[in-house]
Amino acid sequence: MSIEQIAGRLKIHDIRPTQQRIKVYEYLLKHPTHPSVDTIYTALSPEYPTFSKTTVYNTLDVLLKAGLIRAVLLSGNEVRYDGNANEHGHFFCRRCSEVYDFEYVLGVTASEELEGFQTERRDLYQFGLCRTCAKEEEKAI
Amino acid sequence: MSIEQIAGRLKIHDIRPTQQRIKVYEYLLKHPTHPSVDTIYTALSPEYPTFSKTTVYNTLDVLLKAGLIRAVLLSGNEVRYDGNANEHGHFFCRRCSEVYDFEYVLGVTASEELEGFQTERRDLYQFGLCRTCAKEEEKAI
DNA sequence: TATAAAACTGTAAACATTACAAGGAGCGGA
DNA sequence: TCCGCTCCTTGTAATGTTTACAGTTTTATA
Numbered sequence: 001m002s003i004e005q006i007a008g009r010l011k012i013h014d015i016r017p018t019q020q021r022i023k024v025y026e027y028l029l030k031h032p033t034h035p036s037v038d039t040i041y042t043a044l045s046p047e048y049p050t051f052s053k054t055t056v057y058n059t060l061d062v063l064l065k066a067g068l069i070r071a072v073l074l075s076g077n078e079v080r081y082d083g084n085a086n087e088h089g090h091f092f093c094r095r096c097s098e099v100y101d102f103e104y105v106l107g108v109t110a111s112e113e114l115e116g117f118q119t120e121r122r123d124l125y126q127f128g129l130c131r132t133c134a135k136e137e138e139k140a141i
Numbered sequence: 142m143s144i145e146q147i148a149g150r151l152k153i154h155d156i157r158p159t160q161q162r163i164k165v166y167e168y169l170l171k172h173p174t175h176p177s178v179d180t181i182y183t184a185l186s187p188e189y190p191t192f193s194k195t196t197v198y199n200t201l202d203v204l205l206k207a208g209l210i211r212a213v214l215l216s217g218n219e220v221r222y223d224g225n226a227n228e229h230g231h232f233f234c235r236r237c238s239e240v241y242d243f244e245y246v247l248g249v250t251a252s253e254e255l256e257g258f259q260t261e262r263r264d265l266y267q268f269g270l271c272r273t274c275a276k277e278e279e280k281a282i
Numbered sequence: 283t284a285t286a287a288a289a290c291t292g293t294a295a296a297c298a299t300t301a302c303a304a305g306g307a308g309c310g311g312a
Numbered sequence: 313t314c315c316g317c318t319c320c321t322t323g324t325a326a327t328g329t330t331t332a333c334a335g336t337t338t339t340a341t342a
Contacts (some may be wrong), residue, residue, distance in 0.1 A: 073214035113155035131257035
């Protein structure tokens, strides 16, 4: 996505397309690696010497509220961000700590307890071993 | 569950049933409100003046690793704990900030991307409005 | 180009979590 | 029951993440 397209998308959501916001959003779109605030800040900092970490926090909040990005909570120590706002699952490998996105079809979430509840968002997390690490662990035995 | 039963369950998992561990686990079982570390500490502190927050952290880690409890990540600022270790979903109401447990039947998580992956744990989160808040919002319009 | 509103920056504070060393409690063997 | 070893707890300090805030800068618009 070009800078202009990103700026346009921000405008649609009533977000002023400032340099910083465009850069942060662009970074998230280009790096589907679920970066943390610190990762984003460190990556963009050299290019923009006056770049501030507070701005990263503010920008991510704005993008979150607009529904353009998602917050992912994996380790419990740090919030990580995902430029892909579509519903998708996250697989977290406990061995290599890598995060894998996956599509899923949720059969039915039948449950009387939630009658009358309005679900606006849904997150599915899976934890375990990724393909590579599963093989490695097999070898080790 | 009695103190003896709790102690027994800890022993089964090779966890020394100390006073503090029993108290923390008991608290989680009796309060299915997904308390934070601070909530647990504040609640138990008056009864045990020398009780330490570090112990709460340590204990929760031990219980987590044994699979007796679960960590729930809702707000991103704070990890909260759940004495119910069975697989179940968490509904978080954005209006009243209440957490509701619910049972679910996950149809099929068909997805080629995860072939060869070993899933050991699964978390389903839903966000939106609970029954009460949904009605309140309707009224307000 | 002038103006008002909104954003950005940098520092400081708040808060959650972890590290660590010294003292204390639980457990098995005498 | 007592002893001694090991593990657990405690308290303080350090680390790391996130928020608050005031002053400056940038943006959108006329």
